Amino acid sequence: MTVWDLGREVFRCKVSTGRSGMGCEEGSGKTPVGWHRIAQVIGQGAPLGTRFSSREPTGEIWTTGAVEGDWITTRIFWLEGLEPGVNKGPGVDTFDRYIYLHGTAREEELGFPGSHGCVRLSNLDAVKLSEIVHEGDPVWIGPKCAA
Numbered sequence: 001m002t003v004w005d006l007g008r009e010v011f012r013c014k015v016s017t018g019r020s021g022m023g024c025e026e027g028s029g030k031t032p033v034g035w036h037r038i039a040q041v042i043g044q045g046a047p048l049g050t051r052f053s054s055r056e057p058t059g060e061i062w063t064t065g066a067v068e069g070d071w072i073t074t075r076i077f078w079l080e081g082l083e084p085g086v087n088k089g090p091g092v093d094t095f096d097r098y099i100y101l102h103g104t105a106r107e108e109e110l111g112f113p114g115s116h117g118c119v120r121l122s123n124l125d126a127v128k129l130s131e132i133v134h135e136g137d138p139v140w141i142g143p144k145c146a147a
Contacts (some may be wrong), residue, residue: 001101001121003132006017011132013125014110015101018117022142024081029116032079032087032094039080039095044130048123049073049103062105062123070116074103075126079139092106101139102126 003011023030042055043099049062052072064074081087081094081099101119103126104110110122121129128136 001119005127005132011128013121013129015108016104016112016114016120018115018145020115020117024087024094025147026093026097031115031117031141032081032092034087034140035082035086035112036087036094037082038077038101038133038135038137038139040078041130041133041135042078043074043075046074048127049105051105052076052102054100067105067124071105072100072102072118073105073131074128076122077101077129077133077139080136083133084130100131101129140142 001013001015002009018029018031020029022033024032025028043050043052046057047061050073051060051062052057055076076102079094079099086092086146097117099117101121104120107122
């Protein structure tokens with residue numbers, strides 16, 4: 001993942017996208033493509049490794065090691081699709097699919113497809129990202145930047 005500001009790269013990190021590939025279909029487990037915006041940033045100020053369930057902190061903190069399930073940790077950047085019929089609207093809606101950029105307890109999988117559709121990043125990178133991006137910022141998901 002790369003973050004650009006006025007044509008200058010300001011942040012880059014390794015991520016993990018959908019194990020099933022890229023696509024916008026509801027129930028597909030794929031990472032949606034196209035233009036999005038950050039609809040909501042959740043977890044600002046939460047300790048590194050904080051586990052979230054339904055976007056609420058559970059009180060659990062991941063530090064290292066394997067966990068049961070696919071933990072969402074540290075920060076959540078909830079995405080909203082901006083392209084009707086592609087990633088916005090019935091059957092393809094990124095927001096309704098609960099697609100996030102988020103920290104993970106599966107940092108060893110970064111760099112390889114492995115999520116259920118979200119974009120996973122390391123917990124440290126999730127904190128760094130939360131210091132750079134804001135609600136409303138545009139996000140492009142695809143093979144290359146379409147800026």
